[in-house]
Amino acid sequence: MMSFHEERETDGGLSYAEWFDRVEASRDHIGKLINSPGEQIAFFSSTSHALNSVADMLPLNQGDEVVVTDLEFPSNAFPWVRLQKRGIRVAWARSHKGILNPADVEKTLGDRTRAIAISHVCYYNGFRADLESIAEIGRKHGVAVVVDAMQSIGALQIDVGKLNLDFVASNSYKWLLGPFGVAMLYCRDDWVTKLEAASVGWYSVKDIWSREIEKFELATGARRFEVGHPYFAGILGLDAAVEFLLQIGPERIERRVLSLTRKIREGLGLYDNVRILSPTEGISGITLLKIDGKDPRFVVDALRERGIVVFCQSWKNGIGVKVSPHFYNTEDEVDAFVDAVGSLAG
Numbered sequence: 001m002m003s004f005h006e007e008r009e010t011d012g013g014l015s016y017a018e019w020f021d022r023v024e025a026s027r028d029h030i031g032k033l034i035n036s037p038g039e040q041i042a043f044f045s046s047t048s049h050a051l052n053s054v055a056d057m058l059p060l061n062q063g064d065e066v067v068v069t070d071l072e073f074p075s076n077a078f079p080w081v082r083l084q085k086r087g088i089r090v091a092w093a094r095s096h097k098g099i100l101n102p103a104d105v106e107k108t109l110g111d112r113t114r115a116i117a118i119s120h121v122c123y124y125n126g127f128r129a130d131l132e133s134i135a136e137i138g139r140k141h142g143v144a145v146v147v148d149a150m151q152s153i154g155a156l157q158i159d160v161g162k163l164n165l166d167f168v169a170s171n172s173y174k175w176l177l178g179p180f181g182v183a184m185l186y187c188r189d190d191w192v193t194k195l196e197a198a199s200v201g202w203y204s205v206k207d208i209w210s211r212e213i214e215k216f217e218l219a220t221g222a223r224r225f226e227v228g229h230p231y232f233a234g235i236l237g238l239d240a241a242v243e244f245l246l247q248i249g250p251e252r253i254e255r256r257v258l259s260l261t262r263k264i265r266e267g268l269g270l271y272d273n274v275r276i277l278s279p280t281e282g283i284s285g286i287t288l289l290k291i292d293g294k295d296p297r298f299v300v301d302a303l304r305e306r307g308i309v310v311f312c313q314s315w316k317n318g319i320g321v322k323v324s325p326h327f328y329n330t331e332d333e334v335d336a337f338v339d340a341v342g343s344l345a346g
Contacts, residue, residue, distance in 0.1 A: 068118075
């Protein structure tokens with residue numbers, strides 16, 4: 001990212017056309033992480049921006065229905081709730097004790113259901129949805145599956161080709177290790193030409209160097225959903241982060257993340273007054289916990305004083321402490337975290 005800014009400062013716009021070529025190359029590279037052709041990847045400014053675009057573009061009519069789970073972050077709930085003003089119904093798939101079973105999703109579907117909006121991993125308790133079963137339900141009922149992968153991609157494997165998912169959106173600054181301000185949207189190829197974007201610009205068209213204004217031909221891939229100048233530096237930063245992850249290997253990363261998570265949960269399980277609020281089913285890289293009698297905000301501050309970075313997570317039923325190790329964390333760091341929580345609990 002710094003190299004791009006330095007290049008722009010040094011030569012002005014002399015490399016302008018080359019920057020666009022780099023963006024297109026980045027699509028192919030980023031697509032490898034999820035087993036997608038690059039042309040099925042579109043760039044947005046945030047996960048919310050991407051999911052709002054999907055909600056706006058899906059061919060929904062008054063009386064149609066979208067199923068949304070109650071484990072969603074607002075980014076994958078508000079865009080659908082907003083559609084109620086257009087006469088689109090929202091049906092809520094309810095979780096039980098933080099767990100969302102595929103059967104609970106399927107029984108929520110009706111004759112007018114057109115889409116399922118679901119997070120791969122719940123942002124607050126770390127529950128990992130069974131995407132394979134959800135995707136199968138979507139195919140069985142002819143319903144689009146819209147996945148918020150913000151809390152999983154980069155840590156857990158997602159093979160959009162194998163799962164036959166319709167849409168997957170994620171920002172780059174969490175598990176992907178990328179910058180703020182750029183998000184990716186995977187759009188399955190058969191949806192690309194069926195969707196009509198609410199906005200169109202010079203970057204949406206097949207020939208971005210044409211200045212024809214009386215007619216236009218949209219790009220054949222997901223770039224047709226992008227309107228103006230891409231965020232060059234951010235996309236190149238995301239591309240570099242993805243290259244790093246691919247060098248290590250998605251399978252190795254997932255195995256490592258889940259191993260560290262299990263080590264954390266086993267260690268914390270030794271303390272009677274430490275409660276793990278994350279469900280044991282559908283494990284991911286996120287663990288939500290609480291120390292009886294201790295304000296989670298105090299716990300977070302006390303751990304940070306010891307150089308341990310965790311997060312104070314608010315959710316609909318209260319507040320807890322969220323810990324999320326990545327592949328680069330060590331077993332010694334996990335032991336230090338568990339010991340520190342134990343000393344605070346004691």
